Amino acid sequence: MDVVSLLPEYETLTAFWSPKVVAEANGQLVKIAKVKGDFVWHDHEHEDELFMVLKGELHLEMEDRSVVLGPSSVFVVPKGVRHRPHCSEETWIVLFEPRSTAHTGKEETAMTRTLAEQYAQHAD
Amino acid sequence: MDVVSLLPEYETLTAFWSPKVVAEANGQLVKIAKVKGDFVWHDHEHEDELFMVLKGELHLEMEDRSVVLGPSSVFVVPKGVRHRPHCSEETWIVLFEPRSTAHTGKEETAMTRTLAEQYAQHAD
Numbered sequence: 001m002d003v004v005s006l007l008p009e010y011e012t013l014t015a016f017w018s019p020k021v022v023a024e025a026n027g028q029l030v031k032i033a034k035v036k037g038d039f040v041w042h043d044h045e046h047e048d049e050l051f052m053v054l055k056g057e058l059h060l061e062m063e064d065r066s067v068v069l070g071p072s073s074v075f076v077v078p079k080g081v082r083h084r085p086h087c088s089e090e091t092w093i094v095l096f097e098p099r100s101t102a103h104t105g106k107e108e109t110a111m112t113r114t115l116a117e118q119y120a121q122h123a124d
Numbered sequence: 125m126d127v128v129s130l131l132p133e134y135e136t137l138t139a140f141w142s143p144k145v146v147a148e149a150n151g152q153l154v155k156i157a158k159v160k161g162d163f164v165w166h167d168h169e170h171e172d173e174l175f176m177v178l179k180g181e182l183h184l185e186m187e188d189r190s191v192v193l194g195p196s197s198v199f200v201v202p203k204g205v206r207h208r209p210h211c212s213e214e215t216w217i218v219l220f221e222p223r224s225t226a227h228t229g230k231e232e233t234a235m236t237r238t239l240a241e242q243y244a245q246h247a248d
Contacts, residue, residue: 023174075147
């Protein structure tokens with residue numbers, strides 16, 4: 001692979017909440033996404049999900065608490081924990097998660113992107 | 125876990141090339157390190173190693189090529205590929221790698237840190 005400079009990659013994203021795969025290591029995918037507004041409540045039964053924020057502020061609502069991630073912050077939503085990401089301003093996030101992770105867990109919504117769609121953006 | 129704000133975490137690091145574990149997901153560790161100067165040539169036989177730079181510029185010399193990572197850049201050194209990280213100015217990096225990854229591969233040097241040492245810094 002070549003070096004991936006993340007900031008220019010965000011400029012290629014045209015839709016919110018639609019991740020783009022930018023790298024892979026040990027069966028884990030690195031994805032970037034521009035997000036704004038509300039995502040759907042969901043969980044990943046078998047996979048922890050690591051969030052990092054590069055720009056903006058991401059809220060992660062969980063059933064028993066909520067956290068806020070500012071720039072250069074990291075948080076792991078443990079497998080099985082229902083969560084709803086949301087933010088009021090455009091926010092740039094990085095996700096690290098196993099290849100097997102379904103975008104919206106078992107929820108099928110208009111926001112759901114297949115892994116193929118997440119790779120397809122990679123061809124931009 | 126709580127949200128980890130990475131930039132303040134770097135301020136707690138007192139030695140170059142000595143990683144600190146800051147998060148874990150799916151058996152992968154997130155580590156931060158301040159680096160400056162030359163690290164040792166080594167490889168990880170079974171693990172890919174993902175580097176991200178937050179500040180500064182990291183050079184990764186490999187046997188057949190070299191790459192340079194600027195801020196917000198990502199690169200994966202595939203398993204088995206010998207590499208030598210180096211940089212002339214203080215650089216802040218993030219590593220994502222399996223728990224099993226040995227710091228300097230099979231090389232035992234004065235720079236080598238055990239996983240316990242990488243966790244011990246976490247207690248700061």
